[in-house]
Amino acid sequence: DSGVTQTPKHLITATGQRVTLRCSPRSGDLSVYWYQQSLDQGLQFLIQYYNGEERAKGNILERFSAQQFPDLHSELNLSSLELGDSALYFCASSATLLNYGYTFGSGTRLTVV
Amino acid sequence: QQQVKQSPQSLIVQKGGISIINCAYENTAFDYFPWYQQFPGKGPALLIAIRPDVSEKKEGRFTISFNKSAKQFSLHIMDSQPGDSATYFCAATVYSGAGSYQLTFGKGTKLSVIP
Secondary structure (H helix, E strand, C coil): CCCCEEECCEEEECCCCCEEEEEECCCCCCEEEEEEEECCCEEEEEEEEECCEEEEECCCCCCEEEEECCCCCEEEEECCCCHHHCEEEEEEEECCCCCCCCEECCCEEEEEC | CCCEEEECCEEEEECCCCEEEEEEECCCCCCEEEEEEECCCCCCEEEEEECCCCCEEEECCEEEEEECCCCEEEEEECCCCHHHCEEEEEEEEEEEECCEEEEEECCCEEEEEEC
């Protein structure tokens, strides 16, 4: 157990729907990162939050949004889902902005049908 | 500029052999080069990492070799074991502003170690 908790582990939903993925970072970690992993694109950085504030954005679609709450858990919201959004979504956390060693959760496998 | 190119895509090695995975980058602002190991159904886990002022780092059977002038780095797994069968990702970190660092991954190498 890495200490980073992601729920749910699996999610199957229809095109056009909206889902929310949840991440609880490792105890004491202030920074949360979201990554999308697909077979053809590998691990793609989506967005980073630090202590409730957005700090960096990667290849995140406008249909996707995220937030980090006062208790430091984070949610990734995916809307108007398309078949191509099917992927593994990973959350990672680190203690500070300057901590290079990310700890990843086990991911949420999203299947859009 | 932000890419990290990894090869090979897949690798089959016999037990006891040496597994070698290579990565190359263009962005000279990258300042930290970790390797992650991922087993099926799990998230990537930090395996070993190196900074560009060091040419080699060894931890047990895992060694990173770093060539700053060629902008290349590689992972060597000595005495490869079936338990090493996993997907390996090289990565690189760069300062992305606002006090934040961004980690960019290679596309991964699926290693299979056969008995």
